[in-house]
Amino acid sequence: MNRTAMLASAGVALLGFLLLALYVRQFRIEATGGRPVELLAMRRDVESGEPLTEEMLIARALPEAYVEDRHVYASDLPRVLGVKVSIDLRASQTLLWTDLTTATRERITLSSRVPKGMRAMTISRTESDAFAGLLRPGDRVDVLLTRAKPGAEQRIVTVPLLQNLLVLAVGDSVRAPHEPDPNGRRNGVSLLLTVEQAALLAQAQRNGVLRLVLRNADDLEITESLGETDDTDVLEQEKRARRQRRLRLERVD
Numbered sequence: 001m002n003r004t005a006m007l008a009s010a011g012v013a014l015l016g017f018l019l020l021a022l023y024v025r026q027f028r029i030e031a032t033g034g035r036p037v038e039l040l041a042m043r044r045d046v047e048s049g050e051p052l053t054e055e056m057l058i059a060r061a062l063p064e065a066y067v068e069d070r071h072v073y074a075s076d077l078p079r080v081l082g083v084k085v086s087i088d089l090r091a092s093q094t095l096l097w098t099d100l101t102t103a104t105r106e107r108i109t110l111s112s113r114v115p116k117g118m119r120a121m122t123i124s125r126t127e128s129d130a131f132a133g134l135l136r137p138g139d140r141v142d143v144l145l146t147r148a149k150p151g152a153e154q155r156i157v158t159v160p161l162l163q164n165l166l167v168l169a170v171g172d173s174v175r176a177p178h179e180p181d182p183n184g185r186r187n188g189v190s191l192l193l194t195v196e197q198a199a200l201l202a203q204a205q206r207n208g209v210l211r212l213v214l215r216n217a218d219d220l221e222i223t224e225s226l227g228e229t230d231d232t233d234v235l236e237q238e239k240r241a242r243r244q245r246r247l248r249l250e251r252v253d
Contacts (some may be wrong), residue, residue: 027063034064038074040095051084052100060094066220070096070115070166086113086174087138093217098168098192099138110190113168121198122190123210131214135189137174139167140215141190143201147208149228157228161204164220166192 041060046052059074072080072095086101098113114120123143135141145161148154168174169190189212193201204210 019066036061037064037067039067040072040074040080042078042089042091042093042095044091044149046085046089048086048088049084051082052080054081057095060092061083063221069117070098072097087136090217096166098166110169110174113174114192117194119193119195119198120190121193121201122188123168123201123205123212124188131212135167135170135212135214137167137169138217139236140217141165141189141191142213142215143204144211144213145204145208147204149230157222157230159228160223160226161210162197162201163222164215165197168192177244179210 005010038059039062040057043056043058046056052055056075057077057080062071078101080095084098085099087098087099089095098115110120142160143162143165144158146156146158149157169188171187191201201210
């Protein structure tokens with residue numbers, strides 16, 4: 001009887017240990033963005049118009065939470081070999097379907113760069129920072145909105161409206177130029193969005209000022225729970241000091 005109870009207790013303990021291990025494993029996977037997905041990335045820099053070869057590409061793992069429909073899976077390697085790229089690509093940059101063209105369609109249109117289910121929307125130059133002509137198709141940006149907050153005080157606030165948006169076109173160019181335009185004459189920046197994001201951006205343009213913030217093309221992380229910024233964050237020393245704290249960055253060449 002005692003032996004049976006001991007075996008039963010050991011079995012229950014073992015089952016509990018296995019369940020705990022599975023829970024911890026699943027929690028770690030979810031905390032890091034999900035299971036790794038193998039995507040194609042660039043082994044070296046490739047100029048616009050070059051056909052892709054196997055030597056140009058490497059496999060790169062990315063958490064599934066950050067994978068989008070426009071990413072090219074490593075298993076799709078045979079489909080992209082020999083296909084020309086429509087923009088300049090940098091080493092380590094993940095490959096997107098929207099980066100590719102075909103031999104039968106050398107002229108790239110804006111609509112051809114919009115994946116199914118997504119939309120393109122243009123912010124005019126008066127509502128965006130053109131980065132002195134340095135912004136290019138393929139870059140990624142965040143969008144900030146500055147406007148009067150409804151209420152008795154009529155405070156002016158700035159809020160992070162949207163994050164990690166792909167730049168599809170700058171002015172009438174859907175290809176990244178070899179040299180930046182120092183005069184920044186190309187009006188308008190076309191962004192890739194969902195329908196819901198496009199509606200949000202359209203509403204924000206009605207009575208606010210939009211600013212684009214440039215980010216690294218491989219930085220896909222979305223920062224949650226960002227608050228609004230008002231004059232107190234600028235004028236009060238304690239709040240200003242808190243915003244000044246930053247992570248240590250690698251040297252930028």
